[in-house]
Amino acid sequence: MPHSTPDRLVEVLLEPAWRDMTDPIEKIFSLLARYRQLMETDCVYGCPIGGLALEIHEPEPPVRELLAAALQAWTDAVLECLIEAGSRLPDALDRLSLAEFVLTTVEGASVQARIFRDVAYFDRAVKELRNYVEILLYGRLSFSLPVRQALADFGSGPPRTDQGK
Secondary structure: OOOOHHHHHHHHHHHHHHOOOOOHHHHHHHHHHHHHHHHOOOOOOOOHHHHHHHHOOOOOHHHHHHHHHHHHHHHHHHHHHHHHOHHHOOOOOOHHHHHHHHHHHHHHHHHHHHHHOOOHHHHHHHHHHHHHHHHHHHOOOOOOHHHHHHHHHOOOOOOOOOOOO
């Protein structure tokens, strides 16, 4: 019996991306990094779900249902991480909307990377998504330790030692 779309998502993306991952926010970005690895073929493949949806003018109900199931599986996986993040995120945050926004970012960035044959479009979109999530988590952008150290060296204050917690 062939694998269902959600099963394939788990097998191809989630299992490899989430192996040894515990932080729910980092799981999301690990998933996006895994997805990026799959795009590193001159961006020819892009997102197969989005590509198929764009190619078919009006998909038959069974095809549309499969595409919807694949997108829903993506959204559910990200939503699970956002829920698991608990109080680290603002109480008023609509986690479902953010999960859908993550998917929107991936799909849009994939289309651009595919059209321009340049994965940098994907990278920039994910970078801005991470910036947004960091603002939600910390109320500001959280710089990496080397950047914080460089800022401290230039008199911007001591480096943060909490690693963004």
